[in-house]
Amino acid sequence: EPQPEPEPQPEPEPEPEPQPQPGDAPPAWDASATYWANDKVTHNGNIYRAKWWTRGEDPATTGRWGVWEHEGTVSSPSSPTQPVPEPQPTPEPEPEPVPEPQPEPQPQPEPEPEPQPEPEPQPQPQPVDAPPAWDASKVYVGNNEVTYQGNVYRAKWWTQGEDPTKSGQWGVWELVGPAPSPTSPTEPEPEPTPSPSPSPAPQPEPEPTPSPSPGTAPGGGQMEALENLAQQLEEKRPQLEAPGKDGIFVSEQPDSSWVTSTVYKLDDMIAGIRRMVENEVDGLRFFVGENTSEQELAYGRVNLAAFLAQAMQESIRYDVCDENNWDMIDGGYPIANSCGQLGQSYQDYDESPYKCQVDPDMTFTASTNAKWWGAPPPLVCGPKSKYPATGYWNPYAACEDGNCNTYEGQLGGALVDTPTPNMAGRTDVEGCCWWGRGAIQLTGISNYGILNHFMGKGSGIYDDIDFCTDPQAVCSSTEHPELKWISGLFYWLRSVQTFDSGGFNYMESLKEYVDQGIHSSAKGPFIQKVSCVVNRGRPDCPDLHGGPQRAQNFDLILGVLLVD
Secondary structure, eight states: OOTTTTTOOOOTTTTTTTGGGGSSSSSBBBTEEEOTOOOOOEEEEEEEEEESSSESSOOGGGOOOOOOEEEEOOOOOTTTTTTTTOOTTTTTTTTTTTTTTTTTTTTTTTTTTTTTTTTTTTOOOOOHHHBBBBBBTTTEOOOOOEEEEEEEEEEEEEEEEEOOOGOOOSSSEEEEEEOOOOOOOOTTTTTTTTTTTTTTTTTTTTTTTTTTTTTSOHHHHHHHHHHHHHHHHHHHHHHHHSTTTTTTSSEEEESOEEEEEESSSSHHHHHHHHHHHOOOOOTTOOOOOSSSSHHHHHHHHHHHHHHEEEEEEETTGGGGSBBOOOOOOOBEEGGGGGOOOOOOGGGGGGSSSTTTOOOOOEOOOOOOOOOOOOOOOOOOOOOOTTSSSSOOEEETTOOTTTTSSSSSSSSHHHHHOOOOTTTSSSOOTTOOOOBBBTTBBBBBHHHHHHHHHSSSSSSSSTTOOOOOOOOTTTOOOOOOOOOOHHHHHHHHIITTTTOETEHHHHHHHHHHHHHOOOOOOOOOHHHHHHHHHHHHHSOOTTTTTTTHHHHHHHHHHHHHHHOO
């Protein structure tokens, strides 16, 4: 009978004590580790959850729209044991060892003068620790800080060449506060209270803005979807830029090889998409998804894939930003084709109230042109005083012994001076500076005028560019290399995302296509109709140029951006 006595030995019940829930807390954040959506970490006593892919972004500094979401504090490991000692009210006498006489030593504040370490601020020349000056040519990523015009700015994400002072409330640069003054390094310390005040000040500002109508600023879900897309594109860079016929950012060379494009670059495209999401253009934004749900992200990826499929066929494969001279008449290419091809007259596309005015003295030469054997030279425009009549390009003429010097990279062909009209009968090139430019080419005085009205000088977006006086900026700007993408994205917003005609509503069809599955039988009809809208302005067209190639491009891009 004494044997049952060991039964009370279930003293091991205290084993639950070693279950300090804090032990279940997420692992500590590691700046070198990669985290995916819903991964959780512990940092500075708090728990954070990743909204999407991230690496190296400090959870404590992520903003309201940042990758990390605060989920609470980490429970203290000492808390589980404290409830056990609760019966130890006896330590209450501990206040006795803290007799009131102790305040007597409080006069010790008198030795506060001992904080003579105040001279320490002198060795703390904060101005030396101020962020480096902003450099327009340098690339900055999230949380990088710079000093510019007496203020400190922090980058929210990747950026290059964007003036911090022109970054709007939803722009890439966040104002941190004034840069420390080199003449008063000691003064800021006695004013520690005002220093924190500027930091909370900018934080509440974005909070009231979402409440106004969504027409003024992108919703938080859109910004999160944008960041998710940017992260994925960066992660997929090797596949996107890989040379070869099955590449995406690749161009075809005269020898039929495929190399990474030198004109259309991934970083420029990302910068362009940011502009078109952060800024409302004619009441529209480039669609990347309304939030980061799997379905919305898929909608956004398909929209980008449809856009890129067209750009690959229209311009990326040729590695050109400017329209090529391609309308052959009687075996030659009229130089006057810059005025319009297939009988068109670009300077007469004046149906918009925002149309640009034709300046007969405007003179430009295209920045790019095709490089195949015998390809015509870049398009050109100028007054009749300079070009009274123009000839044609003979693509069959051989050039050798140093005679291939009409343009850089010329392999064959020759200019013939005999005045030759284009299909519309023009032989001059006066006022003919409105040829197509960009990833999906923008053409005519109305389209350039609309672009200028909504995005050019006076728009608050590209205030330094007047597209009506400098349409060539789309292809030649070194300060804004994303413009070659912007022109195509601008077209996409206004002509494709809003398309609803002939029984085809683009956005409804896109969502239906995704909901049915990206490998469904609806794929063919969807991209076929989109390509017809871009190439012919209607959803059904038997004469679609490069239809199979556009569909193949679409498949290639989806294979990289979406995986069933």
